[in-house]
Amino acid sequence: MPEIAATPFTPWLSLAGGVLIGLAAALYWWAQGRLAGISGVAGRLLALSRDGAAVVRLFFIAGLLAAPFVFRAVTGFLPEQTVSRNLPLMALAGLLVGFGTALAAGCTSGHGVCGLARLSLRSLAATLTFMAAAIVTVYLTRHAPGF
C-alpha cells in the first residue's frame, strides 16, 4: 500500500499550467500540423516511423526532458514530486500505460486535451474510459480491504 501524500488544491497554478499545455498543443498544430499526444510522439519515435517527423519528435521529447531544469533555472526549485518506489508496480503500470495508449491511439494529452478540443466523440469515449478505470483503480488500491 503506497503512503498517501496529501497535496494542496492549486486552482490558479493548475489553470495556468493547463493554459501552457493548450498553447503547446496549438503551437504543435500550427507549426507541424500534428496533434500533441505524447504517447504518439514517443510511440512513433520508438517505431522509427518514417513519416518525416522523427527529428521534430526528438526535439519535442528533448523539450519535455529539459522542462524541470528550465523550471529550476527560473524559480530556483526543482519540481516537487512523490513517486512510488515500488519498482515492480511502477513497471507494471508503465507497461499497461504504454500498451494501452498505443492500442487506444492516445493518452491524456492526445485524447483528453487534443481530442476533446477537437470535439472528437472517439476521444470523449476514450477519456471517459481511462478516467473511470483510473478512478476505480485508485479506489481499490487505497480504500478496498485486501489490497
Next chain:
Amino acid sequence: MKFLVGLATGLLFGLGLVVSGMSNPAKVLNFLDLTGAFDPSLAFVMAGAVGVAFAGYRVARSWRRPWFDARFHAPTLTAIDARLVGGAALFGVGWGLSGYCPGPAIVGVGLGEPGTLAFVAAMLLGLWLARFAEPRDGG
C-alpha cells in the same frame, strides 16, 4: 527553425505539466481519489488545456497547411471499438496504479526517481509491443 519550434513546443508542454503540478504523481492520484485525499486541481488543468487548445485549433481552421509541413495530419480513425475502449481501460489502470501518464513520466526522467525510470522503461516496452496490434493515426 522547424526543429527549434519543436523543442520550444516540448519545453512549453513540459513546463505546463510542471507548473500545473501534473508532473507530481501524488497530485494526480489525489485527483483520482474521489472519496479520499481528493485534490481537484487536474480538472483545472484540463479546463485550461482544452479551452486554449480548442481556440488554437479554431484559429487554424481555414489554413491550408501548417508552417513547416505541406499538410495537416489530423487523425482519421473515428470508430469507438474494442481496441479503443480496451486500450483506454488498460491505460487507465496503469495511470491509477502510478499516477503517471506518458507526458509527466518523460518530464520526470531527469529528476531521476527509480520509480519513474522503471515506469518509462516499461512504457517504452509497452508502446513497442503494441505496434504488433494496431493501426495508428495523427501525432
